[in-house]
Amino acid sequence: MSYPSEPFINGRYTSSATGQPTNLINPATEEVFASVSSVQAKDVDEAIEGADRAFRQSWRDIPPGRRAEILFNIAKILRANVESIAQLESRCVGKPIADARDEVALGARVFEFYAGAVSKFGGQTLPVSRGGFDFTLRQPMGVVAAIVPWNFPFPIACWKVAPALAAGNTVVLKPASISPLSALLLGQLSVEAGLPAGVLQVLPGSGREIGNQLVLHPMVRKISFTGSTEVGRGIMELAARGLKRVSLELGGKSPNIVFADADIEQAATNSPMSVFGNTGQDCCARSRVLVERKVMDCFVEKFIAATKKLIIGDPASEATQIGPLVSAGQRAVVEDFMASARSQKRSIVSGGQRWGSKGYFFEPTIILEPEITDRVWREEIFGPVVCIRAFDDESEMIEEVNDSPYGLSGSIWTHDIRRALRVARRVESGVLSINSHSSVHVEAPFGGFKQSGLGRDLGMAAMEGYTELKNIYIAD
């Protein structure tokens, strides 16, 4: 298999990148399988200036119909390359191959949606009180810096790139340093699909080293970030200096609320993958389960049984559901949380250990009835660890759910529609599902309350977030 190994700037892979190469490690084997040149300050400047030129000289003025056509072409070429992109992604981050294929298809669907959105997105006419004619325009901003994490590298890159391009911006995309391959391929395939050179630049490299430059560069008008709350906060502070637009998709500690009248079989057998999927490295992971006490024992028994059936192993195998954690560092984070649970003598009823003799695997782990002050209950673990607590009273349970700095996602299981809606309205969270664990719909807004973020990805809300709103008045 061949791998992209250079930054993608101004329509081609560039061998002049001045940074150190980053070795990419397959998390399932712990072996280096590829190496990618990282960018340094000079390359970042070149990419941003190229993106600004491409914005002014071509992309913003291309007729919307042609812009839509190019985005559809990108979707088509992505669909034709699902297998090769999925293989890269799986090797890079240890994602089970079947999941990787689904995620590439999701990325293609995102391009299709925003290709269609180009012709359905515009301003308004307004009946201003002094008469005359007043209307608004939605205009592109210019260069957008899109900074994305390693847990869903391809779809999250598409969530940002597609609406930003659809709205007429150019994009400098910075993938996480350990997962740059699918983003680089996106750059190359987009140009093959007809995207003018410079409209999408892809910069592999360390966020710590080039992040400040991306945020502070005067030609960058907006920063669209997905990653940890800590880094997001730093970006927002820095962006304030230039009053840059920011959207932030950050961490989560999402609840999974199960009432006694729910279909317990369905809730319990579906719930393990809502937290252990992607080896728990999911901002929407339902890592706090709250179960009405009457059905706690029955739910826990079924949840453990369903967890034990999950197939852990080689991400390249079609049957695998749970791959390794992304890195030794991420496994150390998970082990640190487990050490704190053990030191507090918490009840670990399943898992809790490394799995296999090589690779960064960790068993799906279930902790029963931790205290609400415990780190494992309060903090985002980003690994395959779930905590389950019983509740008696609906209002107290909602207070417990909202007692968190996060508010990204969550599920409610009940057959009582009035209760479902009552609880859904009171839970402080940007995304909720009822009798389901589905959080992401290309057509619907995705994002968090509180410290889970600011602004929205996906849906028409994301398009709005990549435009400035201009008002124009014409006198009678």
Ligand code: NAD
């Ligand atoms: P991270 O914050 O460490 O890194 C994310 C990206 O930011 C990477 O590209 C990284 O190189 C870059 N970066 C790091 N330091 C930077 C800096 N100082 N300036 C600019 N960029 C910098 O996050 P991660 O470990 O890659 O991803 C895991 C986190 O992402 C979790 O907290 C998870 O919840 C969150 N996440 C959120 C969503 C969401 O939509 N809300 C989705 C996926 C992941």
